[in-house]
């Protein structure tokens with residue numbers, strides 16, 4: 001390990017996030033925070049950085065940059081890195097190491113608590129006997145449904161499979177384990193089933209300052225259909241999903257993934273010369289979203305900017321940048 005090459009656990013976590021073995025905005029954030037703690041332990045034990053606080057700090061910044069470069073859309077990833085690096089302090093390597101490990105632990109605990117708290121808020125929106133429709137797999141959205149079940153409400157679910165990676169299968173399995181009767185449908189059947197649904201519950205990868213919700217591709221179409229059918233739609237998103245850079249006019253980059261997720265090589269070959277595109281996320285305009293459910297309560301999307309300012313100030317530093 002040199003001061004620019006992160007330790008093995010960081011490289012492994014970065015690879016797992018890039019290949020989506022580790023996925024879902026909250027899970028990515030907690031894996032990134034834990035990887036920084038592992039980097040701190042490794043750097044404090046390595047010849048090059050163990051006795052040089054400046055080299056230790058540089059190795060932490062390099063590790064954060066490696067993690068940052070894995071996936072561009074879920075803002076929980078840079079928010080996690082920011083949380084930990086902003087709390088790195090001390091004169092000696094041992095003090096620096098301890099501050100990083102403590103910040104990483106605190107971040108992960110805060111994440112779990114936030115999800116429990118927003119689950120209660122989201123559950124309050126659901127009534128006994130409701131059927132919910134889900135899209136993709138979101139631990140924040142599942143927390144709302146599971147909390148409703150724990151409140152003693154009987155909830156059933158229509159689960160969209162979510163092409164191309166079919167994260168709906170994970171949702172279906174976890175809801176079934178929570179005792180929720182599940183009907184799995186293909187994405188294109190969603191509008192037909194909305195007539196049988198009381199609420200649509202989705203997660204978010206990022207929330208923009210204007211209340212736009214960036215979530216798995218297909219969310220915006222689902223939201224428009226839900227509005228047309230008169231079905232309320234909420235996004236469950238703890239505040240690490242708030243995108244501070246959008247306060248200063250930046251837009252959220254939409255990740256484009258490999259065409260191999262959409263079409264296999266043989267079919268591709270047979271069809272001949274065509275373009276294939278695979279955007280992983282889309283933006284649901286605030287007017288199509290009824291509520292953003294966070295650990296601080298529920299918000300109309302248009303008012304989320306006030307919470308964003310309160311939590312992040314006017315913008316976002318990048319503590320992983322070289323000074």
Ligand SMILES: O=P(O)(O)OC[C@H]1O[C@H](OP(=O)(O)O)[C@H](O)[C@@H]1O
Nearest residue numbers: 023024025026138139140203204216
């Ligand atoms: O943080 P939680 O609620 O678990 O997940 C949030 C979102 O992350 C997922 O993205 P991907 O599957 O990583 O591309 C989905 O878009 C999901 O709604």
